[in-house]
Amino acid sequence: MNEMRIFACLAFALVAFCSSGATPARAQSERPVWMNASISRLEGELAVKYGEPARAGARRGMEQVASFWRAEDGDETAFESFVRANFAGDTATRDAIFERFERIFDKLDGHMHEIGMEMRRQADLDIGPILPVDEIFAGYSPAAHLGDDFFANKIAFVALLNFPLTTLQERIAGGERWSRREWAEVRLAQRFSRRVPASVNLAAAKISADAEAYVSGYNIWMHHLLDDAGARLFPPGMRLLTHWNLRDELKASYRDAENGPAKQRMIVRVMERIITQTIPRAVVDNPAVDWNPYTNDVRPAAVKDAGVEPAAAPTNEREPDTRYATLLSTFKASRLVDPYSPTAPTLIARRFDESREIPEERVHEMMVQVCSSPLAAKTAKLIERRLGRALEPYDIWYSGFRPASARSEEELDRIVAAKYPTPEAFERDIPNILVKLGFERGRAEYIARHIGVDPARGSGHASGAGMKGGTARLRTRVRPGGMDYKGFNIAIHELGHNVEQVLSINDVDHTLLQGVPNTAFTEAFAFLFQARDLALLDLPVASDETAEAMRALNDFWGTYEIAGVALVDMAVWHWMYDHPEASPAELKDAVIGIAKDVWNRYYAPVFKKKDVILLAVYSHMIDSYLYLPDYPMGHLMSVQIEKKVKEAGSIGPEFERMATFGSVLPDLWMKNATGSRVGAEALLAETAEALEILGKKAGR
Numbered sequence: 274m275n276e277m278r279i280f281a282c283l284a285f286a287l288v289a290f291c292s293s294g295a296t297p298a299r300a301q302s303e304r305p306v307w308m309n310a311s312i313s314r315l316e317g318e319l320a321v322k323y324g325e326p327a328r329a330g331a332r333r334g335m336e337q338v339a340s341f342w343r344a345e346d347g348d349e350t351a352f353e354s355f356v357r358a359n360f361a362g363d364t365a366t367r368d369a370i371f372e373r374f375e376r377i378f379d380k381l382d383g384h385m386h387e388i389g390m391e392m393r394r395q396a397d398l399d400i401g402p403i404l405p406v407d408e409i410f411a412g413y414s415p416a417a418h419l420g421d422d423f424f425a426n427k428i429a430f431v432a433l434l435n436f437p438l439t440t441l442q443e444r445i446a447g448g449e450r451w452s453r454r455e456w457a458e459v460r461l462a463q464r465f466s467r468r469v470p471a472s473v474n475l476a477a478a479k480i481s482a483d484a485e486a487y488v489s490g491y492n493i494w495m496h497h498l499l500d501d502a503g504a505r506l507f508p509p510g511m512r513l514l515t516h517w518n519l520r521d522e523l524k525a526s527y528r529d530a531e532n533g534p535a536k537q538r539m540i541v542r543v544m545e546r547i548i549t550q551t552i553p554r555a556v557v558d559n560p561a562v563d564w565n566p567y568t569n570d571v572r573p574a575a576v577k578d579a580g581v582e583p584a585a586a587p588t589n590e591r592e593p594d595t596r597y598a599t600l601l602s603t604f605k606a607s608r609l610v611d612p613y614s615p616t617a618p619t620l621i622a623r624r625f626d627e628s629r630e631i632p633e634e635r636v637h638e639m640m641v642q643v644c645s646s647p648l649a650a651k652t653a654k655l656i657e658r659r660l661g662r663a664l665e666p667y668d669i670w671y672s673g674f675r676p677a678s679a680r681s682e683e684e685l686d687r688i689v690a691a692k693y694p695t696p697e698a699f700e701r702d703i704p705n706i707l708v709k710l711g712f713e714r715g716r717a718e719y720i721a722r723h724i725g726v727d728p729a730r731g732s733g734h735a736s737g738a739g740m741k742g743g744t745a746r747l748r749t750r751v752r753p754g755g756m757d758y759k760g761f762n763i764a765i766h767e768l769g770h771n772v773e774q775v776l777s778i779n780d781v782d783h784t785l786l787q788g789v790p791n792t793a794f795t796e797a798f799a800f801l802f803q804a805r806d807l808a809l810l811d812l813p814v815a816s817d818e819t820a821e822a823m824r825a826l827n828d829f830w831g832t833y834e835i836a837g838v839a840l841v842d843m844a845v846w847h848w849m850y851d852h853p854e855a856s857p858a859e860l861k862d863a864v865i866g867i868a869k870d871v872w873n874r875y876y877a878p879v880f881k882k883k884d885v886i887l888l889a890v891y892s893h894m895i896d897s898y899l900y901l902p903d904y905p906m907g908h909l910m911s912v913q914i915e916k917k918v919k920e921a922g923s924i925g926p927e928f929e930r931m932a933t934f935g936s937v938l939p940d941l942w943m944k945n946a947t948g949s950r951v952g953a954e955a956l957l958a959e960t961a962e963a964l965e966i967l968g969k970k971a972g973r
């Protein structure tokens with residue numbers, strides 16, 4: 274789920290530093306009156322000094338500087354002496370300036386990241402109570418002033434004077450011909466494509482921290498849910514985080530022949546109450562009350578959790594649209610940044626043109642390609658056959674294609690808890706896990722040396738080091754009795770992120786190219802690991818043609834589901850920008866309407882039920898700034914990558930080759946990795962083939 278590199282961007286903590294963007298074209302009229310004459314004069318002067326070939330670069334650099342220069346940066350004399358002193362007219366000077374930026378920014382990013390992690394430690398880790406002061410620490414962003422500082426001391430202007438700012442269109446058109454160094458220069462300049470005041474960054478970071486806190490505290494105490502007969506379907510102590518754990522429990526319930534369907538219906542009812550905000554405020558993260566989600570009746574808990582006194586006189590007064598007020602707050606945080614981001618003046622533009630570097634239209638097209646594929650209805654028929662009943666809407670989370678383990682969830686929990694009683698035990702086992710995934714022993718140990726494991730409050734989290742030689746953090750939820758299977762499954766996913774983070778920062782040729790092109794790529798790596806979780810427990814995993822076909826259908830069905838969720842997220846952000854003055858209640862109605870609309874268009878024809886709202890349950894929509902499209906994109910890419918890895922015969926060496934290519938344009942990265950650009954074709958082809966294989970078996 275929430276990866277740190279994205280988080281730095283999401284929280285706007287490093288907004289000036291992780292922005293990747295286009296040339297801000299400030300209107301000429303806003304420039305100081307002397308600026309144009311000054312640029313022309315200097316252009317001639319520099320062409321004489323360094324030779325005619327330097328002319329074009331000098332003009333471009335000065336134009337870039339001019340587009341951010343403010344009155345407080347100095348007068349005509351200050352501008353001219355700055356340019357004379359800092360324009361690199363010869364290769365040696367340019368190389369030296371480039372080298373300084375590369376070395377210093379690696380350290381700067383890493384240390385700032387470390388400080389930020391320390392600030393958030395108590396809030397993030399399951400290490401005791403959170404004091405009010407911890408929340409203040411967590412909301413503070415040490416890097417928030419860097420953008421201001423580097424414009425004020427003109428470091429930013431040195432980069433803008435000497436290295437090119439590019440638009441997404443330019444990167445798409447020219448990127449294939451650029452050298453690695455040219456790409457590194459492009460990434461360097463992109464760090465200064467926005468000039469956001471620190472006050473704005475700090476305000477936005479505070480809002481982000483509040484939204485995250487709202488999401489990470491939204492637990493449901495499952496043993497306290499009652500059905501109409503007063504029965505408790507879920508075990509004592511079970512506390513599920515919305516929506517991740519609720520959805521995963523729903524998925525796990527397919528394996529419970531007796532109570533599974535009743536549990537699933539109850540989870541769906543809980544989800545609907547969260548989405549519609551008819552959930553009683555008193556039941557959120559509260560083991561002191563019992564709740565019937567069907568009747569919405571709330572009463573003092575009749576069973577007692579350790580140290581919890583039943584509530585005296587609880588009411589079922591509903592949560593007052595806090596979910597949507599929180600979402601609106603993240604929209605308002607984005608709007609604060611908009612005026613300082615001239616060529617990507619909305620969060621939507623920043624997400625697609627800058628963070629993802631795939632145009633929104635193309636992402637939308639890929640989502641629709643999956644959602645509207647006739648393969649969905651064919652797969653649905655197969656699911657109905659396997660379930661022996663008509664599909665229910667919650668079967669968008671059908672998990673029965675997953676390689677069937679001969680073991681129950683409880684047994685898996687026991688196996689995992691025995692193997693990993695503490696986060697430290699998991700950390701010690703990382704080299705072995707990596708060897709099982711095909712990494713050479715020495716490389717596995719090298720990678721593992723760069724990963725530390727901590728107990729998380731949330732469900733799981735991977736955070737890269739930010740600099741060469743630093744430690745990537747894997748945050749995982751370990752209960753007092755040891756890690757459970759769900760936690761393990763998520764930890765393996767997060768480990769995929771961590772390995773990518775370690776390789777793509779330590780083994781890439783330019784640290785300015787550290788990372789992967791966008792978060793969907795790191796998701797793809799995480800999925801690659803996660804899919805092998807049972808094998809990592811040394812449990813037998815079938816690997817014949819049928820098992821492969823089932824795995825392919827599992828990929829497809831998961832992508833079909835999350836592509837719809839992504840379409841909802843995208844439509845909701847457009848709605849917010851179209852209705853900037855909306856109230857939380859209006860936003861709630863809009864989200865519900867959008868969720869129904871996407872459902873009715875792409876899912877109702879398959880499920881034969883209309884007006885389902887479940888696509889709106891994802892918590893990312895509330896606190897993650899249009900992050901959800903990265904999941905289906907990650908699925909598409911992981912199928913592409915998985916195919917390549919399979920051809921190669923093992924994950925390790927291919928993972929290393931791919932992950933060290935660095936943060937170039939997504940399509941270029943994917944071409945290096947697999948030979949094709951990013952797309953849905955591999956997934957759809959694999960699904961069609963799987964349906965054919967399973968169809969033939971059924972026909973026999």
Ligand SMILES: [Zn+2]
Nearest residue numbers: 274275796799
């Ligand atoms: Zn992830």
